[in-house]
Amino acid sequence: MDIDLITNVLYAMVRTGTPLLIVALGELICEKSGVLNLGQEGMMLMGAVVGFIVTLTTGSLALGFFVAILAGILMSLIFGFITMELSANQVATGLALTIFGTGLSAFIGAGYVGKPVEGLDPIYIPVLTDLPIIGRMLFGQDLIVYLSFALFGGVYWFINHSRPGLILKAVGENPHSANAIGLPVFKTRYLAIVFGGAMAGLAGGYLSLAYTPLWVENMSAGRGWIALALVVFASWKAERVLLGAWLFGLASILHLVFQGLGFSVSPNLLAILPYLATILVLVVLSSNQSRNRLVAPVSLGKPFYAKS
Amino acid sequence: MIDKKVSDQLASFLLCSWDDPKRQRIWTDTREDASVPTHPQPPRLSLRGITKQYPGCLANDDIHIDIAPAEIHAILGENGAGKSTLMKVIYGLVKPDRGELLWDGLPLDVKDPAHARKMGIGMVFQHFSLFDTLTVTENIALALGDDAKDLDELAEKIRTVSEKYGMAIQPDREVHTLSVGERQRVEIVRCLVQNIKLLILDEPTSVLTPQEVDTLFVTLRQLASEGCSIMFISHKLHEVKALCHKATVLRAGRVSGSCIPAEQDTTSMAKMMVGDDTPVSTTYPKTLGSKPTLQVSKLDLPSDDPFGVHLKNLNLTVNAGEIVGIAGVAGNGQEELLASLSGEHLSPAGSIVFNSVDVARLTPEKRREQGLAFVPEERLGRGAVPEMSLTENALLTGFLTKVGGKRLVQKGLVCWKKTEEFADQIIRDYKVKTAGRHAQADSLSGGNLQKFIIGREIMQNPKLLIAAHPTWGVDIGAATAIHKALIELRDQGAAILVVSEDIDELFLISDRIGAICDGQLSPLTPTPQSSIEALGRMMAGDFSAADESTGAAAATEGSTL
Secondary structure, three states: OOHHHHHHHHHHHHHHHHHHHHHHHHHHHHHHOOOOOOOHHHHHHHHHHHHHHHHHHHOOHHHHHHHHHHHHHHHHHHHHHHHHHOOOOHHHHHHHHHHHHHHHHHHHHHHHOOOOOOOOOEOOOOOOOOOOOHHHHHHOOEHHHHHHHHHHHHHHHHHHHOHHHHHHHHHHHOHHHHHHOOOOHHHHHHHHHHHHHHHHHHHHHHHHHHHOOOOOOOOOOOHHHHHHHHHHHOOOOHHHHHHHHHHHHHHHOHHHHHHHHOOOOOHHHHHOHHHHHHHHHHHHHHOOHHHHHHHOOOOOOOOOOOOO | OOOHHHHHHHHHHHHHHHOOHHHHHHHHOOOOOOOOOOOOOOOOEEEEEEEEEEOOEEEEEEEEEEEOOOOEEEEEOOOOOOHHHHHHHHOOOOOOOEEEEEEOOEEEOOOOHHHHHHHOEEEEOOOOOOOOOOEHHHHHHHHHHHHOOOHHHHHHHHHHHHHHOOOOOOOOOEHHHOOHHHHHHHHHHHHHOOOOOEEEEEOHHHHOOHHHHHHHHHHHHHHHHOOOEEEEEEOOHHHHHHHOOEEEEEEOOEEEEEEOHHHOOHHHHHHHHHOOOOOOOOOOOOOOOOOEEEEEEEEEEOOOOOOOOOEEEEEEEEEOOOEEEEEOOOOOOHHHHHHHHHOOOOOOOOOEEEOOEEOOOOOHHHHHHOOEEEEOOOOEOOOEOOOOEHHHHHHHHHOOOEEOOEEOEEOOEEOHHHHHHHHHHHHHHOOOOOOOOOOEHHHOOHHHHHHHHHHHHHOOOOOEEEEEOOOOOOOHHHHHHHHHHHHHHHHOOOEEEEEOOOHHHHHHHOOEEEEEEOOEEOOOEEHHHOOHHHHHHHHOOOOHHHHHHOHHHHHHHHHHO
8 A cells, every 4th residue: 555545545534524523523512512403414404505505606615604604503593492492302303404404405406406616625735735644634635624623622622621611511411400500501502502503504515615516415415414423422522523523534435445456345335334334333332321321411302491 | 097187196297206315315415506696787688578479389478587697597397388489589590479688788689590699699409409420620610600710729729618617528529429418518618619698508408317417517507607697498397406596487388487496395396387286296106027028138239320329238128017117318229229129120039039939030010919019209200100190090000909809900901990999999098189080190299199109009908018208298297197007007917118318207117227328238226226326327337336236136137038
C-alpha cells in the first residue's frame, strides 16, 4: 500500500465522516438534555434541499448554508413545540418529523434533481496541506470540515468544562430536581433541541452543497439514523462520537479502497458494511444494561411537566 | 374487620412509642437549650394569610406564621395537612392565590427558587434534588448560580463548611456512591455555602438512623445559634420537642394551633395535629410464632442495577402467627429483598423456602398460588393499575380467590359478578372511602387505596403476607386501621413480614425486629428486648447489639435454618 493511497483514504474518511459527525454532535447535545429527537433524518433532508435550492438560485454558497441551518432549526422548533409545550411522546414526534421531512424535501426538491451546483472547494494551506499522510486529512479539507473540527472542540469543552454544560447534564439527568433548585429546564431543553436542529440542517447542507454536490431525493441515506446509533455507541461522549463518525466514514469508502487494491468483492456487499458495523457495535454495547444506565442521560426521552 | 372506634385510636398511634422510657432517654437529654430566643428586630419571615387552592383541595387556607432570627420553628402536621405546599410557596416553587410574605419586615414576592436562594432561603427536600452521576462539587455548583465558577475553590469551601458543622463530605465523590445520610449532608452543605438566613428542612429525619438524627440536631442548633432561622417540617412530635423553640400545627390546610414544644406534652400537640379528643394509648400484644413459614437462607443476590444493592448472605425466618419487622434507611437493599421474596427477581435454588417448598425459582404468580400475598411500596403502578377500576384491580391479584365457593376466573373466563362482590366486600370490610367499585384506582386518596390493596391481599387468606411500607403517606386513622388488620391476620395464624422506614410503626406491630444495612440483615430480636438505640445501631450496620441482647434468640434463629 503506497503513501498516496493512505493519504487519500484518510482524506476521504474525514470528508465522508463529516456530515455524520456534525449531525451526531447536535444529537449528542440534544440527548444530554434528556430529549430524544428521532427526527435527525428529516431535518437533514430539509437542510439539504433548501440549502441546495437557495444556492442554485442565488449562486451563493454562504446563503445556502445559512438557509440550510435555518431549515434545520425550524424543523426542530416544530419538534420542540410538540414535545415541550404539548408534552407529546418524543419518540413518536421524532419519527413523524423524519417522515414529514423526507416527504416534504422530496416534494420541494422534485424539480431540482440532478441539477449541478458549484460545490465548496478545499482550502489549500501552504506547507501543512503538503505534509505526508495527515496533510490532506487535516489541512486539505473544505471550510465545513474545519468547522466540524471546531464544533467538536466546542462541544467537548462545553460538556466537560463549562457551567452551561453542567446545567445541560443536570437537566438531562433529573429535570425535576433541576427545576427544584431553579435551573431553567424548558430553556435548556429548547436550546439543546434547536442546536440539534441547526447541526442537522448544516449536515444536510454539507451533503448537497459540498459532499456530492447535488440534490437527490432521500440523499442523506440513513445518516440521521446512524448518528442516533453513534451517540449511543459513543456512550454520550464527544470524543467517541468523533471516532465513531470517522470510523463510519472509513467503512463507507472501503469499497473504493478494495477496488483500488484490486480485490474483487461485490460493491453492494461492501456498501452495507458501515451500517452492519454500526448495528453490531450497538448490539454488543446495549447488551450491558447496567453500564448503559451509568452513561446514558437518566431521563432521556421522558417529558417534563412543570408543576405549578 | 376494622374497629369502629378507629377515631379513638388516632393519636394513640402517635403516642404509643415516645412515651416509651427508652425513647425518652434519647430525646430528653438534649432538651435544655430549647428556650425561646428573644427578638427585638422584625421577624425574619412573616407569612400573612397564605392561601393556595388546588383543584378539589384547599391546600393552604389563610396561614399566618412568624419566624424570628435564630429561631427553630417546627411546622407540624399529618400528611396532606398542607406543610409541603407552604414550603413550596416560601421557596418560590408555587405561587399562592392570596396572601403575602414579609422578609425582615419588607414584602417579598419570591419569583422562583433561584430568587429565594439569593434572598438567603435554603431548602432541604424530603426527596433529594441531587444528580446521581455528578460529583458533590458539581451538584453544589449547580445550585449556586454564577457565583461558583471555580470548582476547585468551591470544593475547598465545601470542605471547610462541612467540617465546621461536623458533616464531613468528600467534594469529589459522585453522588450515587453516597449513603442517604451523606446525601442529606450534601443538601444541607449546599445551603450553608451560601449566605443563608432561613433553612427549610422538609421531614429531614425520615431517612436517617436515630444516631444520625442526633448529629443533625447538633448541626442545626449550632446554625441557629449563629443567627440562622430554621423551619423544621415534621410529624414526629418527640423530635420537635427536642429541637424546636416554637411550633405551628397545621391541620387540613389551616393553622390549628401554635405552641412552645418544650412546655407542651406530646398529647396536646397530637390533639392539635389530628383533631382528636380522646387519645388512648395503644399497644398490641406480642406473640411468639409457631412453625417457620418462610425461610430465607444464605441468600446472595448481586444487583444488576449499578445503583442497586447486593444482598449478602441473608438469613431470615418468619414463623406462622408472628409479625417480623425489618427497619432500615432507604436504599439499603429493601427493594432488592422484596423483589426476591415476591418473585420479581428469581433467586438461587434453595435460598427461599416457603411452607417447605423451594420457591426461589418460581415466578410471582406461582408463589401466590402457594399462598403468598404481597403489598408493594408503590401503590399506583405496582400495587394497583391507576387507570383501572377497583373491581378490575381486585381481580388482578384475586383471580385465584374463591368468593362464595366459586373462583373469580373459571375456565379462563372472568366471572365479573363474583369479582364485583369481592371488590364490594373489600370496600365494606376495610372502610375504603370511594365513589364505588367502579371508581378508578387513582381517584382514591393514598390511605384509602392502601386500605383497598391491603384488604385485597388479606381477604385471600394468605399464609404469608409481605408488606412494604404499609402506612407510608397514610393518615393516622387509616394507619391504625391497617395495623389492626395486620394484627388480626397474624392472630389467625398467618406469617407477616413488614419492611418499613418508620421505626415507631415497627416497634408497635412487630413481634420480632431487625434491620437491613447495605444488603445485609441483622439477626432478629424479640421486640420487647430491643430498643430504639439498638435498632439504630443495626440500621447503621453494627449488628453486635443484636447478638448481645438476644444471644438465645439468635441461637434459636440459627437452629431453625
